[in-house]
Amino acid sequence: MTKLGIYGSLGRMGQAIANVAPEEGAMICGGADIGDDPLELAKQCDVLVDFSAAPAIEAHLAAARAAKTPIVIGTTGLTSAHQAAIDAAAGEIGVLQTGNTSLGIALLAKLVREAAQRLGTDWDIEIVEMHHRNKVDAPSGTALMLGEAAAGGIGSTFTEAGVIGRAGLTGARASGTVGLASLRGGSVVGDHSVVFAGNGERIELTHRADDRAIFARGAVRAAMWLAKQPAGRYDMGAVLGL
Ligand SMILES: NC(=O)C1=CN([C@@H]2O[C@H](COP(=O)(O)OP(=O)(O)OC[C@H]3O[C@@H](n4cnc5c(N)ncnc54)[C@H](OP(=O)(O)O)[C@@H]3O)[C@@H](O)[C@H]2O)C=CC1
């Protein structure tokens, strides 16, 4: 059985992963949270998953590198410095980073890219996400991934085309942009909609997560797959063959 270690083991996702791991063929070999030594955990496991908090990522990557243990990073709210640390670690160990481990979102990202490419910039693209009241980062990592997919479809990047939130005298909407709005409330597990708004018609592609178990199963499957890969940086598309 694959020995799986969890950074953020006491959190919502950490507990969901511990619940589904046995049915996916993995054994939880331990967990680390605030105040625990990340290296101790990394040395004991075949593969790690990280669902903790962005400020902890660099220490967790350093521990994974030191122990030569591959790591799945599901934590969101990452900066460009975090992305650079992931790229550096991927030179030595397997690292799979994704804002969403569900099958549905991996497929949605492909559909969004294709729709954006086929429709072109005559159709305006807007993304809306909603999550529970305890989520600490915005926009969601998933919404940013979908934004990147949409921007890629129109030959751009989300850094160039993204407009996060609007307020005040914004002026008319610029063509070729990708808007993104975040809602927070209640116990919503995770809803994402991508709206393609044309003249006189509208297409909406929506994914709704009803249960964190979908993310947890995807994370365990990703970890078991990653444990067999050489060093490098991977995403969910590689795991799911999309
Ligand atoms: N990729 C995906 O598919 C998904 C990603 N996520 C992301 O996963 C992350 C965790 O989400 P969720 O489980 O809901 O959050 P929680 O707040 O429920 O859990 C986070 C856990 O990490 C611990 N933690 C916080 N800071 C550190 C630190 N510096 N070092 C070690 N442990 C730390 C917390 O401890 P304490 O409680 O003591 O602060 C807590 O146990 C978020 O970034 C979220 O966006 C969530 C769902 C799916």
Ligand SMILES: O=C(O)C1=N[C@H](C(=O)O)C[C@H](O)C1
């Ligand atoms: O914090 C959450 O709960 C979630 N976070 C991820 C994100 O930021 O996209 C994935 C999922 O939507 C739930």
